[in-house]
Amino acid sequence: MTKARQYWLMKSEPSECSIDDLARAKAQTVAWFGVRNYQARNFMRDDMRIGDGVLFYHSSCPQPGIAGRAEVVSAAYPDATQFDAKSPYYDPKSSPDNPRWVNVDVKLRARERLIGLDELRAEPKLATMRVLQRGNRLSITPVTGAEWRTICRQFWGHAD
């Protein structure tokens, strides 16, 4: 019983972890820690599978947009920062016995030409993308296969 490959858009502030930071990371892989929103957590916990495609999005920065592709390379597991009293992501209501927050590991597949928000908004085929909807704040959103293909083929010129 296999499930079709799914696609996600994951936001990261470049000042925290840019796609260049991901490229320099050991095995070009980072734990996607710090998610403190239940909807985004549930996506990681319930829906993500190893091999899922990830659009790496730069947010809260001079040039917001999609900076490259990555891949989910682990199942969800407890986010260590929730137990670390010195971490800004510390959650005193969580415990190792009953962890509230999880993360997956994400591995770089390719840095790409940055697609700015203006370009994304100008493409009618992407009008339904969650990240482009008014008031959207979710740091992890599902991306459809059609949206993924539009981005790869139309903006980056490859078939993946």
Place this chain on the structure above:
DNA sequence: GCCAACGTTGGC
């Protein structure tokens, strides 16, 4: 720095 939009908290 501004501010719209949204999620969470907590009193009732």
Place this chain on the structure above:
DNA sequence: GCCAACGTTGGC
């Protein structure tokens, strides 16, 4: 369960 207050996100 309601909802006002508050905190955060994130583009501009």
